[in-house]
Amino acid sequence: MTGSTLSPTERTRVRLHPERAVYDREVMYRILDEALVCHVGVVVDGAPRVLPTAIVRIGDFAYIHGSPANQSLAALAAGAPACITVTLIDSIVAGRSGFGMSMDYRSVMIFAAAEKIVDPGEKERLVAAFIEDICPGHQVRAPKPKEIAATLFVRFPLTEASVKIRNQGVVDPEEDYRLDTWSGVIPLQLTAGEPRNCSALKHGIAVPDYAKNYRRGR
Amino acid sequence: MTGSTLSPTERTRVRLHPERAVYDREVMYRILDEALVCHVGVVVDGAPRVLPTAIVRIGDFAYIHGSPANQSLAALAAGAPACITVTLIDSIVAGRSGFGMSMDYRSVMIFAAAEKIVDPGEKERLVAAFIEDICPGHQVRAPKPKEIAATLFVRFPLTEASVKIRNQGVVDPEEDYRLDTWSGVIPLQLTAGEPRNCSALKHGIAVPDYAKNYRRGR
Numbered sequence: 001m002t003g004s005t006l007s008p009t010e011r012t013r014v015r016l017h018p019e020r021a022v023y024d025r026e027v028m029y030r031i032l033d034e035a036l037v038c039h040v041g042v043v044v045d046g047a048p049r050v051l052p053t054a055i056v057r058i059g060d061f062a063y064i065h066g067s068p069a070n071q072s073l074a075a076l077a078a079g080a081p082a083c084i085t086v087t088l089i090d091s092i093v094a095g096r097s098g099f100g101m102s103m104d105y106r107s108v109m110i111f112a113a114a115e116k117i118v119d120p121g122e123k124e125r126l127v128a129a130f131i132e133d134i135c136p137g138h139q140v141r142a143p144k145p146k147e148i149a150a151t152l153f154v155r156f157p158l159t160e161a162s163v164k165i166r167n168q169g170v171v172d173p174e175e176d177y178r179l180d181t182w183s184g185v186i187p188l189q190l191t192a193g194e195p196r197n198c199s200a201l202k203h204g205i206a207v208p209d210y211a212k213n214y215r216r217g218r
Numbered sequence: 219m220t221g222s223t224l225s226p227t228e229r230t231r232v233r234l235h236p237e238r239a240v241y242d243r244e245v246m247y248r249i250l251d252e253a254l255v256c257h258v259g260v261v262v263d264g265a266p267r268v269l270p271t272a273i274v275r276i277g278d279f280a281y282i283h284g285s286p287a288n289q290s291l292a293a294l295a296a297g298a299p300a301c302i303t304v305t306l307i308d309s310i311v312a313g314r315s316g317f318g319m320s321m322d323y324r325s326v327m328i329f330a331a332a333e334k335i336v337d338p339g340e341k342e343r344l345v346a347a348f349i350e351d352i353c354p355g356h357q358v359r360a361p362k363p364k365e366i367a368a369t370l371f372v373r374f375p376l377t378e379a380s381v382k383i384r385n386q387g388v389v390d391p392e393e394d395y396r397l398d399t400w401s402g403v404i405p406l407q408l409t410a411g412e413p414r415n416c417s418a419l420k421h422g423i424a425v426p427d428y429a430k431n432y433r434r435g436r
Contacts, residue, residue, distance in 0.1 A: 011262075011265075011267075016287055016288055036307055037305060039257035039259075039268050039270075039305070040268070041257075041259035041267060041301075044229075045229075046299075047229075047299045047301065047329065048260055048266050048299060048300060048301045049229075049259060050257050050258070050259035050268055050302070051303070052257075052305040052323075054321070067234055081264075081265040082266060083265065083267050083268045085269070085270055089255060094429065095416075097358045097361065098348065099345075099361065099369070100358070101348065101349055101352060101358070103352070105270075109268070130319065131316055134319055135310050135319065138312050138319075138400075139399060140314055140316055140318070141394065141397060143316050147315070147316070147317045169416065170418075172416075178420065180423065181357060181423075182415075182429065183415070183416035183418075184413050184414050184415040184416045184419065184429065186411070186432045187411035187412070188408055188409070188411070190406055190407070190409075191407055193404070193405035195403065195405075196387070196405070197400075198313075198390075198401040200390075200395045201402065202395075202396065205400050207400065207402070208400050211312065211404055214310065
């Protein structure tokens with residue numbers, strides 16, 4: 001688990017398009033850190049569920065949180081096997097055929113069982129980590145003990161994980177390159193607009209720079 | 219299944235934050251149509267997997283496709299129960315406490331077993347539908363029979379599904395509104411940058427308007 005390289009297992013070895021596989025942990029960290037949300041798969045009552053939720057990485061663990069009344073989160077906290085997928089779409093790839101259409105993307109898939117966080121001090125530090133991840137620079141009041149108690153935090157070790165990156169642009173069959181069709185990539189980025197004040201904002205508080213200049217990733 | 223309203227089942231009834239539940243099919247259609255990708259949960263070898271993949275909706279079905287060698291897709295095509303989640307993040311909600319931090323979002327969760335598409339003519343129409351969904355206006359050469367044969371298409375009926383929308387902005391406890399903290403929302407949008415031509419593009423082909431003006435959703 002330590003070290004800078006991911007060791008593939010039977011289910012994290014990238015078989016289809018092995019050229020898209022990346023086994024560098026630093027690359028995995030950057031994808032997880034850029035993402036706002038992950039999609040967590042867990043089996044509840046014999047059927048899969050996919051929960052979208054905020055994700056924070058600290059060291060070699062990914063953290064999620066929510067209400068203990070959430071059935072998927074409760075199943076995770078009880079130790080059910082999970083698959084956590086993070087996907088960043090970087091561009092539309094417009095090839096010259098349907099099968100030349102694609103997207104450039106960066107994705108991480110983690111297989112793990114969750115560990116429940118029980119220490120109130122650690123939960124309080126995690127609240128701060130989620131805020132700093134979702135909105136870096138934003139300062140808030142300290143959490144109350146009852147808020148900490150009412151929130152379930154779990155973490156997943158980044159032990160069994162795969163990273164796939166497609167960054168190739170157009171890859172068409174050779175004979176398609178002579179077609180009179182436009183072909184190229186359209187880059188996509190999650191961008192922030194003008195912040196809007198809370199309608200109950202106290203008079204005289206200016207929009208801070210971290211909100212005006214908000215951006216994810218690159 | 220027909221009609222304009224989603225009828226909740228035991229697992230699609232929104233219990234947490236019922237105020238976020240929407241049972242209007244048209245709203246579900248718009249979310250599915252704006253999304254480029256979904257995350258599909260399926261059980262493989264007893265453990266959940268979450269596959270990110272392009273999604274297209276036609277009528278009351280959601281379609282995905284890929285290689286038959288993909289284990290998750292093969293399990294789906296064999297009829298394994300699936301959960302398909304689509305998530306659009308609309309804004310960062312910066313409240314005055316950790317528990318006031320949130321995101322405004324629109325999401326759909328579908329429970330279904332896949333139906334495999336076998337008719338080559340239908341698969342060819344689906345290729346066209348994926349292109350028109352991913353890059354509206356883009357014209358390509360017709361698919362070859364071997365390309366059609368090599369691609370697995372499945373569809374999920376939009377029968378058992380839930381829609382959740384958070385569009386509330388900041389909701390802080392009453393006593394937090396007097397804090398001297400900035401609070402508000404930072405809107406997020408997936409935006410397109412300047413298209414880049416395929417390096418093998420034939421001389422004299424201009425970047426088309428649909429690529430220059432690419433946008434998703436609103």
